[in-house]
Amino acid sequence: xxxxRVGIEVSRAIAIAAKLANVDVVSAYPITPQTHIVEDIAxxxxxxxxxxxxxxxxxxxxxxxxxxGASAVGAxxxxxxxxxxxxxxxEVLYVASSMRLPVVMAVANRALSAPLSxxxxxxxxxxxxxxxxxQIFAANGxxxxxxxxxxxxxxxxxxxxxxxxxxxxGFHLTHxxxxxxxxxxxxxxxxxxxxxxxxxxxxxxxxxxxxxxxxYIYTETKKAQQVNLTAAKEVILQxxxxxxxxxxRYYSPVxxxxxxxxxxxxxxxxxxxxxxxxxxxxxxxxxxxxxxIKLRLWRPFPFDEIRRAVRDAEVLIVLxxxxxxxxxxxxxxxxxxxxxxxxxxxxxxxGFVGGLGGRDISPGGFKEIINRxxxxxxxxxxxxxxxxxxxx
Amino acid sequence: xxxxxxxxxxxxxxxxxxxxxxxxxxxxxxxxxxxxxxxxLGQNVIIVSATGCMEVISTPLPYxxxxxxxxxxxxxxxxxxxxxxxxxxxxxxxxxxRPAKEINVxxxxxxGGTSDIGLQALSGxxxxxxxxxxICLDNEAYMNTGIQRSSATPYGASTTTAxxxxxxxxQVTWKKNVPAIVAAHDVPYVATAxxxxxxDLMAKVARGAAIHGPAYVHILSVCPTGWRSAPDLTxxxxxxxxxxxxxxxxxxxxxxxxxxxxxxxxxxxxxxLKLQGRFRHLSEETIExxxxxxxxxxxxxxxxxx
Numbered sequence: 001x002x003x004x005r006v007g008i009e010v011s012r013a014i015a016i017a018a019k020l021a022n023v024d025v026v027s028a029y030p031i032t033p034q035t036h037i038v039e040d041i042a043x044x045x046x047x048x049x050x051x052x053x054x055x056x057x058x059x060x061x062x063x064x065x066x067x068x069g070a071s072a073v074g075a076x077x078x079x080x081x082x083x084x085x086x087x088x089x090x091e092v093l094y095v096a097s098s099m100r101l102p103v104v105m106a107v108a109n110r111a112l113s114a115p116l117s118x119x120x121x122x123x124x125x126x127x128x129x130x131x132x133x134x135q136i137f138a139a140n141g142x143x144x145x146x147x148x149x150x151x152x153x154x155x156x157x158x159x160x161x162x163x164x165x166x167x168x169x170g171f172h173l174t175h176x177x178x179x180x181x182x183x184x185x186x187x188x189x190x191x192x193x194x195x196x197x198x199x200x201x202x203x204x205x206x207x208x209x210x211x212x213x214x215x216y217i218y219t220e221t222k223k224a225q226q227v228n229l230t231a232a233k234e235v236i237l238q239x240x241x242x243x244x245x246x247x248x249r250y251y252s253p254v255x256x257x258x259x260x261x262x263x264x265x266x267x268x269x270x271x272x273x274x275x276x277x278x279x280x281x282x283x284x285x286x287x288x289x290x291x292x293i294k295l296r297l298w299r300p301f302p303f304d305e306i307r308r309a310v311r312d313a314e315v316l317i318v319l320x321x322x323x324x325x326x327x328x329x330x331x332x333x334x335x336x337x338x339x340x341x342x343x344x345x346x347x348x349x350x351g352f353v354g355g356l357g358g359r360d361i362s363p364g365g366f367k368e369i370i371n372r373x374x375x376x377x378x379x380x381x382x383x384x385x386x387x388x389x390x391x392x
Numbered sequence: 393x394x395x396x397x398x399x400x401x402x403x404x405x406x407x408x409x410x411x412x413x414x415x416x417x418x419x420x421x422x423x424x425x426x427x428x429x430x431x432x433l434g435q436n437v438i439i440v441s442a443t444g445c446m447e448v449i450s451t452p453l454p455y456x457x458x459x460x461x462x463x464x465x466x467x468x469x470x471x472x473x474x475x476x477x478x479x480x481x482x483x484x485x486x487x488x489x490r491p492a493k494e495i496n497v498x499x500x501x502x503x504g505g506t507s508d509i510g511l512q513a514l515s516g517x518x519x520x521x522x523x524x525x526x527i528c529l530d531n532e533a534y535m536n537t538g539i540q541r542s543s544a545t546p547y548g549a550s551t552t553t554a555x556x557x558x559x560x561x562x563q564v565t566w567k568k569n570v571p572a573i574v575a576a577h578d579v580p581y582v583a584t585a586x587x588x589x590x591x592d593l594m595a596k597v598a599r600g601a602a603i604h605g606p607a608y609v610h611i612l613s614v615c616p617t618g619w620r621s622a623p624d625l626t627x628x629x630x631x632x633x634x635x636x637x638x639x640x641x642x643x644x645x646x647x648x649x650x651x652x653x654x655x656x657x658x659x660x661x662x663x664x665l666k667l668q669g670r671f672r673h674l675s676e677e678t679i680e681x682x683x684x685x686x687x688x689x690x691x692x693x694x695x696x697x698x
Binding site for chain 2: 024025027051052053055056057058059061062063065066067068069070071072073074075077091092095099194201202203205206207208209210211212213214217221
């Protein structure tokens with residue numbers, strides 16, 4: 001395939017990324033809005049365009065479990081899921097990271113039941129926050145495509161060997177047709193070396209994987225995992241630099257839009273950031289000094305980058321697309337507050353939760369959020385956080 | 393084989409791929425089954441273990457009893473993990489990413505991990521036709537967590553979650569017939585075995601591993617701790633399970649049933665039950681109920697063989 005910019009559905013672009021990565025095993029169970037990704041991969045396999053085993057498993061629990069097995073014998077492994085599917089995989093996610101199996105997964109972020117909703121928000125991935133996976137959020141189709149390629153390179157790096165998930169908003173991204181640069185196979189091959197798992201399951205060199213740990217040794221295994229995931233950030237940064245050098249698109253854990261020396265900042269994740277940008281443009285046109293921060297890397301959490309990005313701000317408004325019931329608001333806001341708490345100079349952090357179950361937030365909506373955030377920073381609020389756009 | 397019974401043990405490998413020094417209870421029939429199965433499987437194998445006694449007693453970090461490639465991930469997903477391993481090896485061989493050498497993929501899981509929580513993953517793997525052998529090590533309850541009932545627990549047995557009491561006989565359901573469920577998937581090979589019949593067990597495990605496609609061997613494993621039986625009676629109790637017809641030994645190859653030991657007359661089930669504390673409370677009436685059920689089930693099996 002020649003490098004070209006094509007109008008393509010983002011789900012389909014993910015399938016092409018998996019093909020260009022020459023994956024060996026794809027194991028998946030269908031769930032809206034992930035279906036187009038796995039349908040397209042199955043089609044590529046059926047047409048002989050991708051030489052891979054597509055395992056049509058009987059559940060998401062088995063999808064991730066089959067990925068564990070395939071990855072443990074040294075196969076490059078990919079899957080995709082959404083919402084309830086990610087929840088059904090939950091316990092298996094921990095095993096992938098704890099056993100250092102670099103599975104790559106696209107998550108078409110979707111709300112959780114009940115009531116049943118097939119539409120997008122971040123409830124699914126936030127419940128998987130502490131599973132030890134590298135977690136990247138994409139804002140548009142190109143970012144999604146690039147992130148999937150990068151995810152293989154990062155996950156399989158011998159210094160990392162951890163699973164990685166690429167989050168893209170269900171429908172808002174999965175079902176969009178966008179112009180996306182698709183590189184040539186030779187370019188991808190230059191960027192992504194063949195997968196070499198250092199200690200695969202092999203009868204000639206028998207190893208025991210997944211042993212049992214008493215209190216005597218469990219804590220040490222978890223410390224090792226923590227050190228490993230934190231240290232993965234350097235590799236992620238290096239990967240994104242090299243990706244940029246090769247393909248001309250540079251990424252970073254925290255990306256700013258008009259945020260240098262800006263007093264009021266809005267922080268969002270995923271596809272909302274592009275809509276928020278136009279709200280920022282409008283407000284700046286009206287003379288308001290506002291900027292945007294887009295959080296791309298969720299795990300390992302980019303503490304330094306976040307602190308640097310908000311250093312000069314007085315107000316930081318955080319919009320979560322997930323709700324921690326009975327808690328301090330959304331998980332993103334909680335973590336940002338916690339990251340800033342011990343800083344000498346820090347902005348006031350104002351939390352909003354919105355865009356649940358696929359409800360869209362228009363540029364006007366973001367304008368409202370920013371204005372209300374500024375108001376709260378001056379007058380305070382009776383609530384720990386506010387839910388945006390609720391009909392009461 | 394009977395003709396050469398004296399010599400057969402000498403033909404079995406002395407190599408122990410399931411090393412001694414593990415932490416199984418005294419008289420554990422399951423550890424014996426694993427040891428024999430490992431002798432039959434040889435070294436060209438990847439074993440996928442479910443959570444349970446065998447995983448816990450054999451791999452306390454940083455030690456291991458496994459001299460073959462071995463992986464444990466979770467309780468209920470061995471069918472799926474084995475699927476991934478088998479598919480991964482196959483596709484990597486096809487793509488020239490690994491040497492073209494066939495490896496036997498073998499699951500080992502308990503009765504809980506097979507007949508209850510892992511049944512869906514097992515069914516999925518069977519239906520998709522992966523080339524693997526699934527060994528169920530059936531000790532008829534959740535022994536690792538402390539003798540809780542499973543769907544493989546026999547009628548009338550007392551367990552910690554279905555205890556015998558003033559108004560209960562303990563287990564009030566009949567043992568789930570997992571070999572029949574597996575056979576209903578039309579897989580090429582299904583067998584039952586018991587370590588009290590070691591050469592039969594090894595032959596069946598070897599057959600299951602050699603078969604192309606999904607194979608299943610269901611091994612009754614006496615558990616002195618959970619069955620409240622004397623550890624030195626493990627082999628005898630296993631034999632009695634077979635001789636009473638409580639656990640008949642048979643094979644189903646390509647849908648054809650074959651009895652491994654054709655008993656002209658069954659011993660009374662009482663001979664089997666009376667050696668185990670878990671059945672101690674049973675009335676003569678309940679024992680008769682069990683006897684009738686065994687007679688009926690054995691007759692049904694004989695019909696399938698004919």
